Amino acid sequence: MRISPWMMPIIFCAASPIIAAEGKDCPKKDGLILTLKVEGVRSSMGQIRAELLGKQPGDAKAKTVTYGVKDAQSGSVVIEFPGLTPGDYAVQLYHDENANGKVDMNMVGIPLEGFGFSNTPLVAGGIPEFDKMKVSLSADATTTAVLAYAP
Amino acid sequence: MSGPHNTEPSRRGFLAGTAGGLAAVAATRSLPAFAQDPYHPIDEIAPTFAKARASDPRLAGFANAPGEFDLTHIRIEGKVPKGLSGAFYRNGPALFERDGVRYRHWFDGDGLVQRWSIGPSGIGYRGRFVATHKRSLEEKAGKFVVATSGGGIAIKAPLTGSDSTNPSNTSILPVDGAMWALWEGGSAVELDAETLATKGYIDLGEGSKGAPFSAHPRVGEDGRVWNVGSLGSRVILYRLSNNGKLEQARIQTLGQPGYYHDFLLTSRSLVVIQCSTQSDATRSIENGSFGSMRAVPGKPMKVHVFDRESCDLIRQAELPEGFVFHFGNGWEEEDGTIRFDMAHDGNADLMLEFFKPMRGLFPDWNARAYRVTLPVKGAPLVEPLQKQVEFPKVNPHFETRRNRFVYMSTMATAGRADWFDAVVKIDLENGKDQIFRYGPEWMIEEHLFVPRPGGVKEDDGWLVGTALNWKKQRSALTVFDAAHPERGFLARGWLDTAMPLGLHGQFVVASS
Numbered sequence: 323m324r325i326s327p328w329m330m331p332i333i334f335c336a337a338s339p340i341i342a343a344e345g346k347d348c349p350k351k352d353g354l355i356l357t358l359k360v361e362g363v364r365s366s367m368g369q370i371r372a373e374l375l376g377k378q379p380g381d382a383k384a385k386t387v388t389y390g391v392k393d394a395q396s397g398s399v400v401i402e403f404p405g406l407t408p409g410d411y412a413v414q415l416y417h418d419e420n421a422n423g424k425v426d427m428n429m430v431g432i433p434l435e436g437f438g439f440s441n442t443p444l445v446a447g448g449i450p451e452f453d454k455m456k457v458s459l460s461a462d463a464t465t466t467a468v469l470a471y472a473p
Numbered sequence: 474m475s476g477p478h479n480t481e482p483s484r485r486g487f488l489a490g491t492a493g494g495l496a497a498v499a500a501t502r503s504l505p506a507f508a509q510d511p512y513h514p515i516d517e518i519a520p521t522f523a524k525a526r527a528s529d530p531r532l533a534g535f536a537n538a539p540g541e542f543d544l545t546h547i548r549i550e551g552k553v554p555k556g557l558s559g560a561f562y563r564n565g566p567a568l569f570e571r572d573g574v575r576y577r578h579w580f581d582g583d584g585l586v587q588r589w590s591i592g593p594s595g596i597g598y599r600g601r602f603v604a605t606h607k608r609s610l611e612e613k614a615g616k617f618v619v620a621t622s623g624g625g626i627a628i629k630a631p632l633t634g635s636d637s638t639n640p641s642n643t644s645i646l647p648v649d650g651a652m653w654a655l656w657e658g659g660s661a662v663e664l665d666a667e668t669l670a671t672k673g674y675i676d677l678g679e680g681s682k683g684a685p686f687s688a689h690p691r692v693g694e695d696g697r698v699w700n701v702g703s704l705g706s707r708v709i710l711y712r713l714s715n716n717g718k719l720e721q722a723r724i725q726t727l728g729q730p731g732y733y734h735d736f737l738l739t740s741r742s743l744v745v746i747q748c749s750t751q752s753d754a755t756r757s758i759e760n761g762s763f764g765s766m767r768a769v770p771g772k773p774m775k776v777h778v779f780d781r782e783s784c785d786l787i788r789q790a791e792l793p794e795g796f797v798f799h800f801g802n803g804w805e806e807e808d809g810t811i812r813f814d815m816a817h818d819g820n821a822d823l824m825l826e827f828f829k830p831m832r833g834l835f836p837d838w839n840a841r842a843y844r845v846t847l848p849v850k851g852a853p854l855v856e857p858l859q860k861q862v863e864f865p866k867v868n869p870h871f872e873t874r875r876n877r878f879v880y881m882s883t884m885a886t887a888g889r890a891d892w893f894d895a896v897v898k899i900d901l902e903n904g905k906d907q908i909f910r911y912g913p914e915w916m917i918e919e920h921l922f923v924p925r926p927g928g929v930k931e932d933d934g935w936l937v938g939t940a941l942n943w944k945k946q947r948s949a950l951t952v953f954d955a956a957h958p959e960r961g962f963l964a965r966g967w968l969d970t971a972m973p974l975g976l977h978g979q980f981v982v983a984s985s
Contacts, residue, residue: 429680429722430704432634445631446620447758470631472683473606473639473674 353405356457357464358390358413358440360399364471365419370399372415376406377452384412384452394419412455413440417469438467445470511577511764511828512755515625518831519575525833531891531943533971534916535830538567538585544598544968551964554952556926557935558592558983560666561950563918564654565975566642568602569831572616578623578763579827583608584642584654586669587975589950589966591937592983596950596966603641603654603662604671622658623828624761632758634683635659636674643688644977648698648717652979655688657703657734666981677711677719684709684722688977689799691738694873699738699781701745705752706730708745708777710784723784727777732766732796732824737803737813738873743781744803744811744847746774748796749821764828768821770794776847778811790853792845796823801865801879802872811847814879814901816840816863835891838863842881844901858899859883859906861890864919864977868931868955877902878932880955882917885910892916892974896938898958909958911951914944916974922955923980932956935963937980941971948972 360370370392375384390401394417403411416425417436426434438445439455443466457465513521526532566582569575576582583602590597602608607619610630618629619638631637639659646653646661653661653675660683663672676682685702686709692698696715701708706729712721731747738744749772756765773791780787796818803813818840820826826836842858842865862881878898885895885908894915898907911917920938928934936953948971952964 427680428634428683429709429724430684432683434682437633444629445633446628447632468631470633472633473636 353407354459355462356403356406356411356413356459357462358401358403358415359464359466360392360401360415360438360469361397361466362436362438362469363394363397363399363417364436364469366394366396368394368417368419368421370394370401370415371418372401372413374403375412375414375452377410377412377456387411406459408460410452410456410458411440412452412457413465413467414449414455415439415467415469417471432472434472436469436471438469440465440467443468511825512624512760513577513828513832515574515577518577518625519570519573522575522831522833529833530946531835531916532830532833533943533946534892534941534974535569535579536971536973537570538600538602538973539970541585541600541602542598542968542970546595547598547966547968549596549964549966551952551962553591553593553596553964554935554954555593557923557937557952559590559923560981560983561589561591561921561937561939561978562645562647562652562981563587563589563939563975563978564603564641564643564645565918565973565977566640567973567975568608569973571611574617574626575831576617576621576623577625577828577831578621578761579830580642580763581621581623581640582642582973583640584656585973585975586645586652586654586664587939587972588669589939591950591952591966596964598966598968599669600972601664601669601671603664605639605641605662606636607638607640620758620761622761622763623831624757624759624764628758635685636683642976645979646690646698647979647981652981653717655686655690657687658685659683661686675717677713677722679719679722681709681711681719681722686711687734687736689735691736692869692872693738693781694740699743701733701736701743703733705732708733710743710779712781712784721784725777725779725784725786727775729775731772731775735797735799737800737811738781739803739805739811740873741781741805741809742787742803742811743779743784744813745777745779746792746797746800746815747777748823749774749794750796750824763824766824768796772821776853778847788849790847792853793817793819793855794821795819796821798823798840799863799865801881802867802876804873804875809849812875813845813847814858814865814899815843815845816865816881817843837890838884838893842879842899858901858904859897861893862897863893866919866921868922868924868934870924871931876931880920880922880936880958882919882938883908886913889913893918896920896936896953896958898932898936898955907957907959909953909961911940914942916941916943918975919977920953921978921980923982926982930956939975939978941974943971946971
């Protein structure tokens with residue numbers, strides 16, 4: 323099965339300490355908080371797995387900052403990313419409905435599980451450019467992602 | 474006939490893909506002056522068509538279907554021949570406008586499956602739209618909200634993959650008692666063979682859900698089914714059991730971009746032939762892909778021969794520059810020489826022609842029939858036959874085997890270039906033809922060969938096809954003696970309305 327590059331960190335995340343604490347909020351840290359509202363969650367099965375990307379002035383491309391995982395709840399789920407410094411951030415996420423720790427895709431690399439992006443009410447194809455899904459953080463902020471599922 | 478294909482999981486191309494090429498392929502050449510032709514403002518399409526239709530009754534062939542009908546007995550001219558019993562299915566785009574917005578491209582319309590039951594008790598008719606995901610969203614919204622291959626629609630619905638946009642409008646395949654409505658960019662959709670009720674998307678397994686699955690699967694002599702899925706510069710080669718279970722799905726590279734819609738199956742080989750096309754830089758989710766599918770002058774069509782069991786590449790060859798939608802049949806000699814027929818158009822910008830009907834114009838049909846010999850070594854032999862043809866079909870009992878006859882739609886009225894008005898039987902061995910002229914008031918669709926039960930001779934059976942009589946504003950199904958179509962029709966069943974022109978079909982013989 324082909325894996326989209328953007329999903330790789332999330333797959334690696336399955337073995338990370340964050341997964342070990344899945345379903346719980348991350349411990350409070352000093353710094354700013356980015357709150358991600360995940361809407362359009364179609365079932366309470368599995369988890370919502372999110373990757374926080376950050377881009378500092380001078381960075382050629384965004385880098386993974388951390389991951390967040392929450393048990394899915396039909397309707398909406400909130401994931402917080404605390405302890406952040408001011409800067410530009412974006413989140414890409416998917417609904418791991420079968421809780422296998424990876425995004426299931428078809429043979430040509432199209433997700434078969436719901437996925438979404440920060441600051442993106444309508445998934446329209448591929449992964450948006452970072453600037454389209456970014457949140458410029460200078461104080462605590464909230465962004466929304468709406469999950470989209472294959473028919 | 475075509476639609477969005479998912480191609481690469483790249484940032485930009487992830488879902489932008491459509492029939493015929495890598496999403497990431499962006500031509501560096503400057504765009505020709507006519508490049509914007511496909512991209513007419515969407516708000517102008519519907520009024521332009523309405524104005525044209527007011528004075529041109531032929532355009533009923535590209536208008537919204539007047540409805541979904543159930544007719545138990547329709548009026549028949551002539552007599553249904555004894556022994557012809559079953560159902561003729563046809564799929565085709567049949568809804569092009571909602572809320573004053575009209576699609577840019579003919580192949581974007583929602584698929585309508587029509588079922589003509591034929592037997593001793595007469596002819597019945599049923600039509601149902603395929604209840605796709607996109608159709609249900611748009612029925613609810615009362616307007617178009619989903620991206621299309623022709624582009625221009627204000628996208629209001631999520632696009633997660635090909636099946637988000639799948640109109641299921643191109644063809645149909647009988648599988649294990651059910652019917653699969655086919656597109657080419659995404660999954661097949663299962664229908665009830667009698668009621669035409671939609672049951673859902675087919676998931677063949679092995680990660681194939683939502684992957685391109687062409688509208689022209691071919692059935693081997695043992696009943697197994699082969700198909701291709703277009704990934705532009707790659708191809709998915711499918712092999713299914715005779716009851717529709719996936720046996721193999723393998724991706725092979727083709728080494729270059731280039732559209733392909735149909736393929737050939739012989740007793741040993743699967744042959745993919747890419748047109749002389751490449752997507753240009755205008756391709757996007759908003760624009761779709763059809764408008765970007767452009768001729769590459771000087772680029773020959775590329776032939777790829779695969780072993781149909783292992784899916785390994787056996788050899789490659791080149792054919793004259795152009796565009797081919799359809800092949801009638803391919804077969805293979807002992808020494809590996811492959812012979813086939815094709816409807817080849819020297820205009821590789823052919824996909825652009827089918828923007829025209831949405832604006833009330835007619836495509837420029839110039840495909841010509843050719844007989845092709847593909848030797849194991851050396852250059853292919855390409856011999857011209859009839860001009861202005863499309864929709865080649867053969868006796869299904871002769872598919873993958875040596876065949877002598879192919880049946881096609883053609884134009885037989887002098888000076889006509891708008892649409893097919895005759896059906897021709899071509900003898901591939903001597904080039905002779907037998908033509909039945911429907912007449913200038915007709916626009917005919919694909920005709921299928923139905924073998925006579927117990928028949929042995931290749932042309933022993935019936936030719937069955939649908940057509941639109943634009944003068945009468947009625948559609949009809951016509952039955953011919955396939956040995957002698959030129960002698961006139963045996964039976965014709967009439968609807969009271971004009972239905973939009975369809976694409977491909979299948980005849981399913983009634984179980985005895």
